[in-house]
Amino acid sequence: MTAPLALELTGITRRFGPVLANDDISISLAVGEVLALLGENGAGKTTLMNILFGHYMPDRGSVRIHGQDMVLGRPRHAIAMGVGMVHQHFSLAPNLTVLENVMTGTEGLWSLISRTAKARAKLADLAERFSLKVDPDAFVGDLSVGEQQRVEILKALYNDCRILILDEPTAVLTPQEAQHLFRVLRTMAAEGLSIIFISHKLHEVMAGADRVVVLKSGRVVAERSTAATTKAELAELMVGRQVQRPARVAATPGAVVLKTHGLSLTRGGHTRLKEVDLFLREAEVLGIIGVSGNGQRELAQVLSGLAVPTSGAIDLFDAPAGTLTPARLHSLGVARIPEDRNSEGAIGSMTLWQNAVLERIGDDRFSTGGVVRAGAAKRYCQQIIDDFDVRGGTPATEARLLSGGNLQKLILGRNLAENPRILIAAQPTRGLDEGAIAEVHRRILEARAAGTAVLLISEELEETMALADRVQAIVGGRLSRPVSTEGLDAQALGLMMAGEWKGLEDAL
């Protein structure tokens, strides 16, 4: 590499309690280079970038930018030295316009005049140069997620950043939008910017980056030029071993157990679900796929009894279900995996046995006359721990001490232990490592084989293709018609996620 170095991270180490998030990490980045930081969730990618941007102080290590030492722990210094960061969760003010958002923080707090015209010209120029079209006077709250990401990038460019960091930039994009993003990043690199993007998706890394650094458990385990590696090699480096995800075998679906009729949900003046029609049959998996924020959360909430639809009706087992509550769903044999296992799925400060039985504490098995039968509950929890291979705790351990994967196994266990007739699984593998994902997939397919009707709400294309028999895309709260995943290619599914399903409806 002959190009001068834009960035040098040396010996970065950061510990969070007992967890060594970054262990002596050294990375360099050349001017005009696109570097991918690849690793599973929890490998330390985001921590490292937050140190670079000044959100965290490292315990040890230094950062040099264009040969100069950077003061650590101060985002302002990072910005001044030309580091820009686009976070996974955007930091924009929805009630301000694009231009106002971009200008925020660039003018003195006490300056009396705002140089709007000059800023507008600069923004227009940047948007033109990097083909990041966006209306400067639109309110950010009205923009789509993809457009908001453009604003974030423009904001970094407006601050004259020379090094741009993007944290999981494609998580909120359709595959087609992602491709456009990588073309934009290429243009920037050609103009001399240096780019680091964080990802755990192999195909993106191969397509978008010049070089890839693989992190695992807080350490750099490999560094490769994308030209000189393969997806298979990267997968092995990232996971440490080859994990085979289970495959679906053909099955004949049974009777319809869940059917919705024109479900709509309006919240705070926004339509979140519109005329949602779906049906779910025994022994099949119906996948609902979509880009984050298109109504998946609301659909899961309605079907989990946490939100009441504004209009529409739900049939369960061939009878009108009326108003659903979590307790009623449980008694009907509808199991639910929540989207957020930490806030909805478990109560962190309570023990595993309490979490295992909370939703069925009223059953005679676990309480008599209002008094908890702790012995029975603990035995039940131990059974789940054994059957579902939950590691890192006994029934008396507080739930917050479990890792994400193990907590998810406990939640899966308490749902599947009772052979439910329906399983509503919202983002069941979000944030899990490859081993845990394979385990969750195996369990879901086992439940399907046992006759459970599974509704899988997911943002992961591969997951949906692997598990679902039929798939419906969700875009802006509307569902496409169901399509069989048999013979469906990823490109077509990507188009459906972008809302283009007109041509596909005939394929039924």
Next chain:
Amino acid sequence: MRFERREHPVAAITLGAPLVAVALSLAIAGILIALAGAPVFASYAAIAKSAFGSRLAITETLTRAIPLMLTGLAAAVAFRAKVWNIGAEGQLYAGALAVAAAGLALNAPPGITIPILIAVGAVAGMVLLLIPVALRLRFGVDEVVTTLLLNFIVLLFVSMMVEGVLKDPMAFGWPQSVPVPGEARLPRLVSRSKLHLGLIIAVAVAIGVWALNRFTVFGLRSRAAGENAEGAQFAGVSLPRTLLIVACLSGGLAGMAGAVEVMGVKGFVSTALSPGFGYSGIVVAMLANLHPIGVIFAALFVAAIFVGADGMSRTMGVPTFIADVTVSLALLTMLIALFFAAYRVTK
């Protein structure tokens, strides 16, 4: 310097926190006593002597601890489910007033009168807390504000009653209610003292609340609702139902405190019935780290400081405000100690 959450809270610190808090608050109060110009150690001795130094002192302290235990339990029950009941003072007065009114109507032997009147006081407290909690559940009204402001409304209502329909004509014009009948007076536990049956009632209630939290479905659900409302709802815990029951318990305990104070000590209601027992109950609950059994001991500490400081101010000439200051300091040091029980300091 940074703070990191401890993986496992250290048991020694959690259990030692109240002791450290008490010791520190007394030490700081010592500085204030010195500033007031009194000999520090002699003042401590005077506090201890006035609180525990004689049979009379001990019974006084125990008597004072009774309403504090009940209001402390009221706060502990509510706070555990994240119902911020700041209105125990008002609920106490509501209970007291209801007892005074019902006492006029009742004519039965003590074995019947006493339980009925205690229940009447509890129900009055319940009703007063159910209103703010229902408003929170229905409209999202912040119960901190409503319960706090209701205290003043209730106190003015009590004032209106004891100047009006409930006014005792035999009280030489003092604004106080007609006394409750003799059948409604709680029996004395120790002769020639004020100590009454309320002590046994309060301790039994504390043990009952502890058992409720520890062993019952309701205890598990109310804790879940307090620790993580979203997660509890997902698991089928009905938040409105749980919080309304919590409100009944908490308000009922505070109302009971008013009933017991009227029936055990004063015999009548006036606006001077409670020197802030409702507010001190919050301190008691925090010092006990919301543990019902801990409430018994925390109430004894707070009562001892109040009784002790009264005596000390007579002999040393230090204002009795020192008691309020000490109790407030104990709350602050307790909160800090609890923080260090949960977090560790790193460089």
